[in-house]
Amino acid sequence: MDWEERIRAARETGLRGLLLALRSLGVGLPLVIATVISIALVPLGVGFWLTPRALGAVRRFADEQRERGRSWSGVRVDRPYHGPVRGLRPLGQAATWRDLLWLVLNIPIGTALGLVPVALTAWSALGLVIAPVAVAGGAEGEFWRVAVGIGLVTLATLVILAPAILELHALFSAALLSPARRDLEERVDRLEEIRADALDASAAELRRIEKDLHDGAQARIAALGMTIGLAEQLVRSDPAKAEALLAEARDTSGQALADLRRLVRGIHPPVLAERGLVEAVRALAVVLPVPTTVDADAGVRAAAPIEAALYFAVAEALANVAKHSGAGRAWVTVRAPGGCLVVEVGDDGMGGADAPSEGGLAGVRRRLGTFDGRLVVASPRGGPTVLTMEVPCGS
Structure with a gap:
């Protein structure tokens, strides 16, 4: 970094x-006062x-510091949270208490470290701008001459140590706002479980598609070939029977096409895409037989x-x-x-639902x-039943 960049x-x-x-x-x-x-x-x-x-609000303020540390000093701090802030659940997360500890300590530390470059800038301006003007204007006293020297020293200090001052604060924040080692280990274990579940789910989905093809479209197409072959044999000896078989083949092809369309919709519905x-x-x-209302935030989208x-x-x-x-x-x-994307499905039925193995x-x-999401089932006897699905979709 040259001197011009250092001064900037x-x-x-x-x-x-x-x-x-x-x-x-x-x-x-x-x-701090509002939270307490x-x-x-x-x-x-x-x-x-x-x-x-x-x-x-505390979480948003901590996220603001994470972004400042990244953009000002190049110190990256990952978010340690599990889902959005809902009810008192965040009080059971260690990340929330680390946020609150950082918030309390940051009041004196952040204020002090922030005022250091401000004070250095002020002394530099006093010594190198105001003092020479005062001396040139006839001001007397040793203070103004000493101020010039102080201005040179503070300017040199500011230029040399400028990046380190804010980086020190970013490192202090990172020590408290980063995920704890135990959280990282738990996340690694969780990701390994997710990977295994994803592989099992993928294999099960492939088996389902294979079974649907075998029992549906494949069987109909095989029957279609046999019907057309039989019609081909009868086309000269019994044209009427051959015509009936071709009509049957046409119906079978339509049913096979409908089976394929249902299979495609089961893989990824066109309306979703x-x-x-x-x-x-x-x-x-x-199309649900139970009257159902859908309420959504405007413009809600996520990755496909x-x-x-x-x-x-x-x-x-x-x-x-x-x-x-x-x-x-x-x-x-x-x-x-x-x-996060949060979807709730509820009904006023008899309740008593659970999420079995x-x-x-x-x-x-x-x-x-698979997407680090979670399902929460609330279904007391007598209802109502509410299924809450949360999936992270942001940073």
Whole structure:
């Protein structure tokens, strides 16, 4: 880095330091107070509403620091969270308490480190701009002459140490805001389980497709060939019989084509590819025998594999509603809070559903697990039943 770049970096560091100090004190302190009050009010009930909002604000402020560390100092800090902020669940995550510890410590540390380049910039301006003007204007006193020397020293310090000051703060933040080693080990174990489940699910899906082809389209096409061959033999000796066989062959070809179309829709429905998850879910709701409403955030989209996984998960859940719930109505909500896609499928039926180790809901859990997602089943006896599916789709 040449001196011109160092001086430019020093100037940027002064402005960034001021921003860091103002954010650390002006935002960090109110957040600490709001979070403490919110948690303290949980026993009174109002904290159940306030705490998720306070913790969500803390998480956004921590994400802001992660982005600052990356863009200002090149220090990358991964997000350690598991799902969006919902209810009091984040209080059971170690990452939330590390965020809160960072928030408290960052008030003095962030403010101090942010003010260092501001103070160096101020002394440099005093010594190299104001002092010479004052001396040239006839100001007397040893202070102004000493100020010039101080200005030179502080400018050199600012230019040489400018990148290190903010990097020090980024490293301090990374120590608390990064995923803990235990979290990383658990995530590696989880990813290994997900990989094994994905391989099993892929093999099962291939077997299903093979069985559907064998029992459906393949059998019909084989019958079609035999019918056409028989018609070919009868075309001269019994034209009427041959004509009837060709008509039968035409019907069989249509049935085979319908089988293939059903198979393709089972792999990836065209409406999902063309119009997205929300419209595909609406198409499912229209044909369900139970009246079903669909409520979604505007413009909700995700990567195609994630949308496909959620679509088939919703399809399985709605099929269960129609078969087993005895419900009079059902509903589906699609939300996209902070880097996650959250889909809820509910009904007012008899309740008592669970997610066993085998069966449809177990398949849903494995399908979502491929994308580090999760399925939560809430189904007390007497209902209602609510299935919540969460899949990360952001950073």
